[in-house]
Amino acid sequence: EAGVAQSPRYKIIEKRQSVAFWCNPISGHATLYWYQQILGQGPKLLIQFQNNGVVDDSQLPKDRFSAERLKGVDSTLKIQPAKLEDSAVYLCASSRNGGGYEQYFGPGTRLTVT
Amino acid sequence: AQSVTQPDIHITVSEGASLELRCNYSYGATPYLFWYVQSPGQGLQLLLKYFSGDTLVQGIKGFEAEFKRSQSSFNLRKPSVHWSDAAEYFCAVGDNDMRFGAGTRLTVKP
Numbered sequence: 001e002a003g004v005a006q007s008p009r010y011k012i013i014e015k016r017q018s019v020a021f022w023c024n025p026i027s028g029h030a031t032l033y034w035y036q037q038i039l040g041q042g043p044k045l046l047i048q049f050q051n052n053g054v055v056d057d058s059q060l061p062k063d064r065f066s067a068e069r070l071k072g073v074d075s076t077l078k079i080q081p082a083k084l085e086d087s088a089v090y091l092c093a094s095s096r097n098g099g100g101y102e103q104y105f106g107p108g109t110r111l112t113v114t
Numbered sequence: 115a116q117s118v119t120q121p122d123i124h125i126t127v128s129e130g131a132s133l134e135l136r137c138n139y140s141y142g143a144t145p146y147l148f149w150y151v152q153s154p155g156q157g158l159q160l161l162l163k164y165f166s167g168d169t170l171v172q173g174i175k176g177f178e179a180e181f182k183r184s185q186s187s188f189n190l191r192k193p194s195v196h197w198s199d200a201a202e203y204f205c206a207v208g209d210n211d212m213r214f215g216a217g218t219r220l221t222v223k224p
Contacts, residue, residue, distance in 0.1 A: 004157070033212075040216070040217075041216055042118075042204050042206075042214030042215050045211065045212060091157060091158070093157075103160070103212070105150075105158040105159070107155070107156060107157045108157055
């Protein structure tokens with residue numbers, strides 16, 4: 001089966017600009033996650049979707065970050081405006097149905113904010 | 115609140131030597147525990163997981179881990195390391211709200 005797809009793989013923007021990342025989960029996976037991985041740290045969950053509803057967005061900086069999952073399939077994560085500290089790898093993962101099911105990770109998008 | 119500690123930031127072992135990566139967790143109930151590996155420029159790949167039952171779990175690539183409730187630990191082991199095992203290793207705990215440790219970078223010497 002095809003894995004989790006993410007695009008773009010790399011993005012460089014200036015602070016205060018906006019940026020969007022796209023994720024296509026594994027077909028049939030109901031749960032989709034966005035993680036932020038800052039260099040030297042483990043991934044931090046930003047938001048979790050179950051189908052097209054938000055399960056957990058407690059760690060999402062809602063003043064600048066937004067995410068949606070239209071029709072319960074693809075998802076986009078947006079940052080507007082970006083700050084220097086947003087430089088990180090943004091990982092998308094999906095699983096069959098949340099809970100303890102295995103999460104499959106995409107390759108990530110490396111964002112550099114200058 | 116759940117949390118994960120990986121005490122070792124960086125470990126170097128010789129090829130063919132045994133490996134143990136440490137993981138300690140804090141979790142209110144019976145935890146779901148995971149080990150993931152991340153190679154440079156790649157996403158995370160699941161090595162193994164523990165939900166319940168036998169406390170010694172086998173994973174892919176010859177890795178195993180042992181759940182010790184009394185020590186709140188879930189250490190990862192491999193009897194003989196290969197050069198291709200060089201990567202970043204992450205321990206994680208939780209189900210819906212998964213928490214990752216900061217990772218341990220493994221270097222393998224020839």
